[in-house]
Amino acid sequence: MRGRRTADGAVDRWQRADWWGVVLDCPDALSLARFYSDLLGWPIWRPESADEHGAALDLGEGVGYLSFQRDPGYEAPVWPPEVGRPRMMMHLDFEVSDLDAAVDHALELGASLPEHQPQDGVRVLLDPVGHPFCLYS
The missing domain is CATH 3.10.180.10 (2,3-Dihydroxybiphenyl 1,2-Dioxygenase, domain 1)
Structure with a gap:
């Protein structure tokens, strides 16, 4: 794991450089992110910057994510x-x-x-x- 370490030697989740995720295409990213957020109880990551073009869920631990991107031809x-x-x-x-x-x-x-x-x-x-x-x- 690459990234900045905390005082106890652990790598801070937000500083890690081995993030991975799944991205779903859709007609409206924020709308689909809200559905999965409500379904799974995972908050929308940085909700102030999420919109119909792109949004992601914060899974809470680890470095995986579920993301959504607008595809007008979906x-x-x-x-x-x-x-x-x-x-x-x-x-x-x-x-x-x-x-x-x-x-x-x-x-x-x-x-x-x-x-x-x-x-x-x-x-x-x-x-x-x-x-x-x-x-x-």
Whole structure:
């Protein structure tokens, strides 16, 4: 780990130089950041500078982040996949303690629950702009 060290020898999280993250394209970055912030309880990082063009969530520990960037030509992937249609390139997985309650919460925030569910103990949902994500227990 590179970065400035604290008095006890630890590298301060904000000074580390090994950050990594996932960036989701979308039509409005701040709107999608608010959805995931409400869903996961992670605050928007530097909310004063977040806007429809770019926003990120502060995951609280470590050096990972979830970020959102505006793509005016964004096309939602199709779930389940169909030949010749935009396909999911990746998806997010989140472990939850109460699957039914977590699904209800996601639906209240604007997610949708597709009919096709490929396995027990996991629910595939679509965020408000169509990215698939999974909740599992």
